[in-house]
Amino acid sequence: METALYLIPVTLGDTPISQVLPAYNHDIIMNIRHFVVENVRSARRFLRQVDRDFPIDDSTFYEMGKHAQGDFSTYLKPLQQGMPVGVISEAGCPAVADPGADVVAIAQQKGFRVIPLVGPSSMIMAVMASGLNGQSFAFNGYLPVDESDRAKKLKALESRAWNESQTQLLIETPYRNRKMFEAILHTLRPQTRLCVAAGITTADEYIHTHSIQDWKRIQLPDLSKIPTIFLIGR
Amino acid sequence: METALYLIPVTLGDTPISQVLPAYNHDIIMNIRHFVVENVRSARRFLRQVDRDFPIDDSTFYEMGKHAQGDFSTYLKPLQQGMPVGVISEAGCPAVADPGADVVAIAQQKGFRVIPLVGPSSMIMAVMASGLNGQSFAFNGYLPVDESDRAKKLKALESRAWNESQTQLLIETPYRNRKMFEAILHTLRPQTRLCVAAGITTADEYIHTHSIQDWKRIQLPDLSKIPTIFLIGR
Numbered sequence: 001m002e003t004a005l006y007l008i009p010v011t012l013g014d015t016p017i018s019q020v021l022p023a024y025n026h027d028i029i030m031n032i033r034h035f036v037v038e039n040v041r042s043a044r045r046f047l048r049q050v051d052r053d054f055p056i057d058d059s060t061f062y063e064m065g066k067h068a069q070g071d072f073s074t075y076l077k078p079l080q081q082g083m084p085v086g087v088i089s090e091a092g093c094p095a096v097a098d099p100g101a102d103v104v105a106i107a108q109q110k111g112f113r114v115i116p117l118v119g120p121s122s123m124i125m126a127v128m129a130s131g132l133n134g135q136s137f138a139f140n141g142y143l144p145v146d147e148s149d150r151a152k153k154l155k156a157l158e159s160r161a162w163n164e165s166q167t168q169l170l171i172e173t174p175y176r177n178r179k180m181f182e183a184i185l186h187t188l189r190p191q192t193r194l195c196v197a198a199g200i201t202t203a204d205e206y207i208h209t210h211s212i213q214d215w216k217r218i219q220l221p222d223l224s225k226i227p228t229i230f231l232i233g234r
Numbered sequence: 235m236e237t238a239l240y241l242i243p244v245t246l247g248d249t250p251i252s253q254v255l256p257a258y259n260h261d262i263i264m265n266i267r268h269f270v271v272e273n274v275r276s277a278r279r280f281l282r283q284v285d286r287d288f289p290i291d292d293s294t295f296y297e298m299g300k301h302a303q304g305d306f307s308t309y310l311k312p313l314q315q316g317m318p319v320g321v322i323s324e325a326g327c328p329a330v331a332d333p334g335a336d337v338v339a340i341a342q343q344k345g346f347r348v349i350p351l352v353g354p355s356s357m358i359m360a361v362m363a364s365g366l367n368g369q370s371f372a373f374n375g376y377l378p379v380d381e382s383d384r385a386k387k388l389k390a391l392e393s394r395a396w397n398e399s400q401t402q403l404l405i406e407t408p409y410r411n412r413k414m415f416e417a418i419l420h421t422l423r424p425q426t427r428l429c430v431a432a433g434i435t436t437a438d439e440y441i442h443t444h445s446i447q448d449w450k451r452i453q454l455p456d457l458s459k460i461p462t463i464f465l466i467g468r
Contacts (some may be wrong), residue, residue, distance in 0.1 A: 003352070007362045007363060013352075016258075018256055018257045018258055019256055019258040019352075020256055020258070020352045021256055021259060022252060022253055022254055022255055022256055022257075023252045023256075024250075024252055024253040024254070034299070046259060053286075093358055093362050094362060095362045095363075095365075096358055096368040096371075097362050097366045097369060099370070099443075099468075100362075100368070101364075101367060101368045102368065103363055103371075104362070104363065104364070104365035105366070105443070106365075107365070108364070108365040108429075108442065108443040108444075109365075110441075114363045114365070114441055115363070115439070116359040116360075116363040116434070118253075118255075118352070118353065118354045118435070119352065120352045120360070121355060121358040122359065123358065124327055124330055124355040124376040125350040125352070127329070127330050128241045128327050128328060128329045128330055128334075128338070128350040129241060129329075129348045129349070129350040130335075130338070130342070131329075131335055131336075131338035131339030131340075131341070131342040131343075131348070132335065132339070133335060134329045134330040134331060134332070134334070134335045135331060135335075135375045136276075136372075136373060136374055136375050137372070137373055137399065138370075138371070138372035138373070139370060139371055139372070140370055140400075141256030141369045141370050158342065162398045166372065166374075183331055184285075195342075201344055203243050205349070206296070207350075208342065209339070209342040210342075211414075
């Protein structure tokens with residue numbers, strides 16, 4: 001196997017591994033003993049799910065959040081010694097709306113090979129299933145919490161959706177999903193289209209697209225504990 | 235199996251199915267007999283790769299490109315009769331930088347369930363492996379062909395990368411990759427970072443990030459036949 005920094009996606013929620021990860025990932029993961037992770041406990045749990053016999057006690061875990069950025073380069077020492085390193089985040093794909101980009105940047109800088117593996121990306125799956133423009137789209141992360149700043153940002157994203165035909169994605173902390181949904185209905189134009197994509201790949205999966213005016217007549221399910229992406233399009 | 239419009243990703247190039255698609259997709263696909271496809275020949279080839287015994291002769295294929303948008307609703311008739319329908323594009327994920335969004339939009343409008351499956355997205359994998367900001371990024375598709383329009387657009391994307399910390403993705407027709415690469419080096423600031431992500435998941439995979447000034451000293455491989463994503467970041 002190639003000596004490289006492998007970017008290892010995990011499931012989104014309680015989905016079976018075989019539903020969202022290619023069999024190939026198993027073979028790659030089984031050959032790795034050094035992991036840079038967002039959270040050690042959940043990374044161990046994931047590795048046990050991938051293979052009950054994964055030699056966790058022979059593996060080394062480096063937690064990303066706990067150290068200053070300068071330490072990242074020490075995480076990559078196994079690569080210098082010819083050993084592969086894996087990156088694992090809490091949900092979905094590392095380094096996309098999740099930590100990991102810093103350690104990848106250092107690997108790129110030092111000239112190590114970086115190999116991304118396939119896995120579930122709630123963002124891409126939301127764009128696919130939204131019916132909104134997939135030829136141009138932007139992921140904007142979290143919006144400001146302050147009400148008027150948020151409304152201003154929503155308006156700016158709506159303008160971009162209309163003027164550039166660019167679908168605009170944003171996320172919110174689950175317990176604030178209801179509030180975000182109401183702010184969107186309150187702020188955007190009646191003809192603007194909104195896709196609410198929640199619990200992607202899980203039993204709770206809910207992906208629906210309507211105009212703002214139609215959403216005002218629709219009963220939204222309780223999304224207060226479900227990771228949700230909001231997509232704004234024209 | 236649920237009656238739904240299933241969005242079925244395919245491989246990017248000559249990659250084995252098991253490297254990039256979860257086993258689950260096989261089980262879903264085996265239960266579908268109606269497909270809305272970008273190209274009938276390549277869709278049939280894909281289904282044969284998924285399973286040598288796939289009953290292709292018992293299946294119906296609707297080619298997206300060949301008909302006016304109005305016909306899309308007829309493609310969805312099987313859904314009204316309780317039968318699942320699959321959407322397959324030429325490479326990667328349908329409806330993302332690929333046709334399919336129109337038929338998904340109609341399914342959403344008519345209230346059919348739309349279920350995206352996991353597969354390789356060159357865009358997400360490029361963001362993952364670039365080391366550039368993955369908390370905010372935009373996919374912009376193709377840029378204008380005209381030289382001065384293209385330079386203007388590149389400048390605008392660079393501004394957005396710096397001012398909004400938003401990584402900017404763009405693609406080019408492979409035989410023009412060299413020209414695009416040169417235009418980028420010529421147009422952007424020395425400190426701006428560029429990731430060239432080519433042939434993702436294939437034997438030709440090449441994903442490297444450098445500053446513009448460093449790229450000027452680097453020999454780029456021949457990418458004239460390899461699908462490539464350019465990522466601009468700060």
